[in-house]
Amino acid sequence: MSCSAELLDSDWEKLQIDKCEGNNADKPVEKLHCAALDGRLSILQQFFKDTYDNNPDFIVSVPGRVNLIGEHVDYSGYGVIPMAVEQRVLIALRANGSEITTLVNMEKKYEKAEIDSTFRASTKPLWYHYFQCGIQGALEYSEAMKYKGMDVAVWGNIPPNAGLSSSSALVSAAAICMFLMNEPTVPLPGRKELADLCAKAERLIGTQGGGMDQAIAFLATEGYAKHIEFDPLRCVDVQLPKNAVFVVAHSMVEKNKAASNVFNTRVEECRLAAKCIAAQKRLSWQKVRTLSDVQKMLECNPQKMASLVGDILSDQGYSRDQIASFLGISSKELEEVYMSHGTKDVEEFYLKNRARHVYQEVARVYKFKNCCETLPEKDGILVLGKLLTESHESLKNLFECSDPALDELVDISRSHTLGARMVGAGWGGCIVALTTADKVDQYKEDLKRNYYSSKGVGDAEFGNFVFVTRPGSGAQIHVLNPEKLFGKDSGEGESKNV
Numbered sequence: 001m002s003c004s005a006e007l008l009d010s011d012w013e014k015l016q017i018d019k020c021e022g023n024n025a026d027k028p029v030e031k032l033h034c035a036a037l038d039g040r041l042s043i044l045q046q047f048f049k050d051t052y053d054n055n056p057d058f059i060v061s062v063p064g065r066v067n068l069i070g071e072h073v074d075y076s077g078y079g080v081i082p083m084a085v086e087q088r089v090l091i092a093l094r095a096n097g098s099e100i101t102t103l104v105n106m107e108k109k110y111e112k113a114e115i116d117s118t119f120r121a122s123t124k125p126l127w128y129h130y131f132q133c134g135i136q137g138a139l140e141y142s143e144a145m146k147y148k149g150m151d152v153a154v155w156g157n158i159p160p161n162a163g164l165s166s167s168s169a170l171v172s173a174a175a176i177c178m179f180l181m182n183e184p185t186v187p188l189p190g191r192k193e194l195a196d197l198c199a200k201a202e203r204l205i206g207t208q209g210g211g212m213d214q215a216i217a218f219l220a221t222e223g224y225a226k227h228i229e230f231d232p233l234r235c236v237d238v239q240l241p242k243n244a245v246f247v248v249a250h251s252m253v254e255k256n257k258a259a260s261n262v263f264n265t266r267v268e269e270c271r272l273a274a275k276c277i278a279a280q281k282r283l284s285w286q287k288v289r290t291l292s293d294v295q296k297m298l299e300c301n302p303q304k305m306a307s308l309v310g311d312i313l314s315d316q317g318y319s320r321d322q323i324a325s326f327l328g329i330s331s332k333e334l335e336e337v338y339m340s341h342g343t344k345d346v347e348e349f350y351l352k353n354r355a356r357h358v359y360q361e362v363a364r365v366y367k368f369k370n371c372c373e374t375l376p377e378k379d380g381i382l383v384l385g386k387l388l389t390e391s392h393e394s395l396k397n398l399f400e401c402s403d404p405a406l407d408e409l410v411d412i413s414r415s416h417t418l419g420a421r422m423v424g425a426g427w428g429g430c431i432v433a434l435t436t437a438d439k440v441d442q443y444k445e446d447l448k449r450n451y452y453s454s455k456g457v458g459d460a461e462f463g464n465f466v467f468v469t470r471p472g473s474g475a476q477i478h479v480l481n482p483e484k485l486f487g488k489d490s491g492e493g494e495s496k497n498v
C-alpha cells in the first residue's frame with residue numbers, strides 16, 4: 001500500500017476504527033490527589049484563595065488541541081487526527097451552597113460574572129456563556145443532576161479564537177465542574193460519554209461543530225496523536241514519526257466562530273451538497289444528513305466520491321431556488337424544513353467545492369494514518385508534509401476558510417518545513433508546520449524576520465505566538481480537598497506542573 005498513491009478499496013476498511021481504545025475511554029477522568037501544587041496550579045490556587053478567602057476543592061484541567069489532518073470533516077461524519085497540546089484551561093472551584101455561580105478569570109479582559117441555572121444563547125457570545133454550555137450539558141445527563149452554585153476561578157493559556165480549541169476546553173472543564181458538584185449522588189461518567197455530552201453542549205453556543213475538540217480533550221493520550229471517528233465515537237492512538245516536529249504559529253488574526261455565521265454556512269453547504277448528491281442518484285435524500293451518509297449509501301470510497309461530485313454538482317453558487325428545484329421541493333419547504341435559521345442571510349451556497357474538499361480531506365486522513373503505521377520514518381515524514389500542504393491548498397481554494405495572514409505564514413514556511421497548513425476552523429488563527437529538529441531554529445528565525453518583526457512582536461513575546469508542540473494528555477482533575485475523593489476510580493496520583 002503506497003501513501004502517495006490512491007488507497008485500494010481494501011485499505012479503506014482496514015484503516016477505519018472499530019473500537020475505542022487507549023487512555024481508559026470508558027472510565028471516568030481520574031482524580032489526582034495532590035498534597036502540594038506547583039506551577040500554574042499553585043498560582044491559580046492562590047488567586048482563588050485571594051478572591052474567595054477559601055481553598056478550592058478541585059482544579060479541573062483540560063487541554064487545547066492541534067488538529068494534524070481532517071479539517072472541516074467531523075461535522076460531515078468523518079474522522080480526524082488531532083493531538084492535545086500542552087496549553088490548558090484550568091478551573092479552580094468550590095461549592096458555595098447558593099443558587100448562584102460566581103466566575104472570575106485570571107485574565108482581566110474576561111470580566112467577573114454571576115450566573116444561575118438558566119442559559120439563553122446570544123449572537124454576541126461572552127466568555128462565560130461557554131462555561132454555561134458545559135453546565136447545561138452536564139445537567140441534561142440525568143434527572144438526578146442538580147444545579148449547584150460554585151465559586152470558580154478560570155485560567156487558560158490556550159490562545160483563544162485561534163483554532164486550538166480554547167472554547168471546547170472551557171466547555172468541557174465546566175461540565176466536569178458540575179459533575180463534581182453532584183458527586184457522590186451522580187458518579188462521573190466515562191471519558192467517551194463526557195466527550196459526546198460536551199460536543200452536544202457546545203452547540204448551544206450556536207455553532208454546529210462536529211465532536212473533534214471535545215473528543216480529543218477527554219481521550220488524548222500523552223505522546224500520541226489520535227485517530228478519532230464518530231457516530232459512535234471510536235479512537236485509536238497514532239504514533240507519529242519520531243523525527244517529526246510540529247510547530248504552531250499564530251497569525252495574530254483572531255476569529256470567534258460563534259460571533260458570525262461563516263462556520264455554520266459551511267456546515268449547511270456540506271449538508272445541502274449531501275442531499276443534492278443523493279437526489280441526483282435517486283436515493284431518499286430526506287434521510288441524508290451528511291456527506292458520509294450519502295457515501296455509505298452509494299458504497300463508494302471517499303476518493304471516488306470526490307470525482308463523482310464533479311459530475312453531479314456545478315462550480316457556481318446555488319441559490320435557495322436552485323437547490324429547491326434540484327431536490328424537487330418548494331423554496332419555502334427547503335427553508336422551513338431542511339435549513340437552519342443561522343444562514344438566512346446567505347444568498348449562494350457553494351456545494352461542489354465544499355464536498356470535494358471534504359472527500360479529498362478524508363482520503364488525506366487515511367493516508368496520514370497509513371503513513372504513520374507503515375512507512376519508514378524518513379519517507380513517512382515527507383508524505384505527511386505533502387498531505388499538510390495539500391490540505392491547506394484545499395482549505396484555501398475549495399473550502400474558502402483560510403485568511404491572507406494564514407496563507408502568508410504557510411508561504412513563509414515552505415523553505416524550512418516539509419509542509420504547513422491552517423488549523424481548526426480558520427478565517428484566522430494558527431498554522432501547524434511539520435519539520436525536523438535540525439531545522440526548527442532556522443524556521444523560527446525566518447518566521448520572526450519575515451512575519452512577526454513587522455507586527456511589533458519582540459523576542460520576549462515571540463514564544464506566545466510560535467511554539468513547538470508535543471502530544472499532551474487529556475482532561476485531569478486535581479483534588480485539593482481529600483474529603484472529595486469519592487468513587488472507586490479515585491486514588492492517589494501525582495499532580496504535574498502545568
Ligand code: ADP
Nearest residue numbers: 127156160161162163164165166167255256257
Ligand atoms: P477556539 O478556536 O479557540 O475554540 P472559538 O471562537 O470557538 O475559538 O472560542 C473562543 C472563545 O472561548 C473566546 O472568545 C472566549 O469567549 C472563550 N475562551 C477561550 N479561552 C478562554 C479563557 N482562558 N477564559 C475565558 N474564556 C475563554
Ligand code: NG1
Nearest residue numbers: 071072163164165209210212424425
Ligand atoms: P475550532 O476552530 O477549534 O473552533 C471548529 C469545530 C470543530 C471542527 C473544526 C474544523 C467546534 C467547537 N469546533 O474548531 O468541530 O469542525 O472547527 O475542522 O465547533
